Amino acid sequence: MPKDTIINIRTESETKKQIENLFSQFGITVSDAVNIFFHQALMQNGFPFTPKIPELNNTTLAAMEEVEEMLKTGSGKGFNSMEELIEDLNS
Numbered sequence: 640m641p642k643d644t645i646i647n648i649r650t651e652s653e654t655k656k657q658i659e660n661l662f663s664q665f666g667i668t669v670s671d672a673v674n675i676f677f678h679q680a681l682m683q684n685g686f687p688f689t690p691k692i693p694e695l696n697n698t699t700l701a702a703m704e705e706v707e708e709m710l711k712t713g714s715g716k717g718f719n720s721m722e723e724l725i726e727d728l729n730s
Contacts, residue, residue: 646673 650658655669662672676692679687709715718724 642674 662669
């Protein structure tokens with residue numbers, strides 16, 4: 640069947656560059672990849688993968704909790720410049 644319909648999508652320019660680079664390693668274009676996705680979705684009668692929210696590891700969760708606590712209590716350090724931050728990190 641001839642490809643006779645155009646679909647326009649919007650994405651960030653950096654995402655576009657990265658995805659073009661990735662798919663070129665497979666020898667296909669972004670358009671080819673989207674068509675593969677569409678055909679797989681039709682064959683699966685839905686997403687050809689399970690969409691899910693990524694799980695965060697314990698280190699990330701602990702850091703998020705620490706920041707939330709600092710925001711609640713106002714106990715976090717503040718910096719007026721990148722230089723102050725770097726100086727503090729190096730001390």
